[in-house]
Amino acid sequence: MDLVVGRIVRAHGIRGEVTVNILSDQPELRFVPGAKLGAGARSLVIKNLRWHGPRLLVTFEGVADRTAAEALRGTSLVADIPDDEELDDPDEFFDHQLAGLRAELADGELIGEVTEVLHLPMQDVLAVRMPTGREVLVPFVASIVPVVDVAAGRLVVEPPEGLFDEANQ
Structure with missing residues (x-):
């Protein structure tokens, strides 16, 4: 099942890094190096990530410069999760x-x-x-x-x- 876990807000710097608006209650599971996320018709693999204050900055494999990062602006990031996956908190829902x-x-x-x-x-x-x-x-x-x-x-x-x-x- 597909779950929208984030949205790319804008490019950050000149080395392909992007700012991500997190839409997941479990970012520690969804945003890790090597995670593959759907992004429209393509997939993106997280190469690196870091927190910059309250913002998550992410670098994806194959996105090496600001131009490539800017092209991703507004893209929804989708994780493929098992249908039977449940959240730890009984008051939270997918x-x-x-x-x-x-x-x-x-x-x-x-x-x-x-x-x-x-x-x-x-x-x-x-x-x-x-x-x-x-x-x-x-x-x-x-x-x-x-x-x-x-x-x-x-x-x-x-x-x-x-x-x-x-x-x-």
Whole structure:
């Protein structure tokens, strides 16, 4: 299964290094020398990496200069993970585990279906497609999504007032 684990932000320096925005809760597993990551139609192999303050700087095999690094700007980095891999924390989930879940209120009323997990700078957000076809963005925080039951194929949403009102869309 493919999992987006990062996005190349920009080139750093003149020797092919790039700044990577990490989208994985397990960067220590995904970003190691020798790791092979999908990058669109090609694969990139991590040659070297280092932390520069809060930023991860990565050098890939075959990317030797700034021009080659700049060509990768905006590229999503995808790791191939086993279908049965699980996270250590029971309150964390892979995106593929959440996509397709039935979103419902505490009383069981159907709200819609989770179509995507968006990793935004401040927090993760669930894109929920309502039966009408309208999409609503639901902050993925415990106070709003208190129950996630992957085995049962559902999650419970306790929306703040107005989240699902037509006027707010």
